[in-house]
Amino acid sequence: MRTISMKKLLGILFILFAIGSFAQQTITMNSSTNGTTVTMTGCTATLYDSGGPSGNYDNSENYTITVCVPSGYPMELDVTMNTESTSFDYLYIYEGTTTTGNAVASRIGGSHSDTYSLNSSCATFVWRSDGSVTRSGFEIQIRCGMECQDFTLVPDITARWNATEERYEACSNDALGIAAHGVFPNNDAPMGYHQSDENLIWTWSWVDVNGRHEDSGEGQCAYRRHRAWSILHQFAGYRH
Numbered sequence: 001m002r003t004i005s006m007k008k009l010l011g012i013l014f015i016l017f018a019i020g021s022f023a024q025q026t027i028t029m030n031s032s033t034n035g036t037t038v039t040m041t042g043c044t045a046t047l048y049d050s051g052g053p054s055g056n057y058d059n060s061e062n063y064t065i066t067v068c069v070p071s072g073y074p075m076e077l078d079v080t081m082n083t084e085s086t087s088f089d090y091l092y093i094y095e096g097t098t099t100t101g102n103a104v105a106s107r108i109g110g111s112h113s114d115t116y117s118l119n120s121s122c123a124t125f126v127w128r129s130d131g132s133v134t135r136s137g138f139e140i141q142i143r144c145g146m147e148c149q150d151f152t153l154v155p156d157i158t159a160r161w162n163a164t165e166e167r168y169e170a171c172s173n174d175a176l177g178i179a180a181h182g183v184f185p186n187n188d189a190p191m192g193y194h195q196s197d198e199n200l201i202w203t204w205s206w207v208d209v210n211g212r213h214e215d216s217g218e219g220q221c222a223y224r225r226h227r228a229w230s231i232l233h234q235f236a237g238y239r240h
Helices: none
Strands: 003-006 025-028 037-039 044-048 062-068 075-082 090-095 103-108 111-117 122-128 137-144 152-157 160-162 167-171 175-183 201-208 211-218 221-226 229-234
Touching: 044 062, 075 090, 075 103, 075 122, 103 111, 122 137
Parallel strands: 025 044, 037 062, 175 229
Antiparallel strands: 003 167, 003 201, 044 137, 062 122, 075 111, 075 137, 090 103, 090 122, 152 175, 160 167, 201 211, 221 229
16 A cells, blocks of 8 residues: 655744734924823834924934833834934934933934834934034834734644654545644734734645645635645635
């Protein structure tokens, strides 16, 4: 009797970050917000210098502000700078709610654009300008970072399990049913999205007389035939 060996089912999870629909928040760093902490109402905000989105900052500014995304998320920043050189006008960014936190960006300015990922839900920004020459300043896009959803993959394979060889086996004419489902112990919170079998991507690998094969798919069940036997692939894909 010819047998076909099958490796244990391997599911690979890709998660797309999804956030509830909130209007983008605008925060301005000026004398009225100096020394304050702003907790964002959603997961996206833009932090501007005192000139806002279309004006220049002023001379001799010395401002500090702390901004926090909703609790449970890390923070990501897209920073665009247009200032005098860092000898004159510059910005510091620290993780956390004080300037004693890890310095994510130190004395940045001039023509500068970069992305920063923080290990904190809050960031403290410190801005300094000298006594002459101003430019359009900075624009900082602030957003929640991605928190990966915990999961456990539970396979369901209609084939004989060979404990000695640690493999599934079936006769060459047998139909093999392969399926799986995920268990998501932290679904919906605090990440803010719902994870299910229908928004996973699966990758399957197996071995037969012709060697090792791998396939993947998304969304719904699919049937693939391999010579005299068939395998049911249950695929699930991500959704935006």
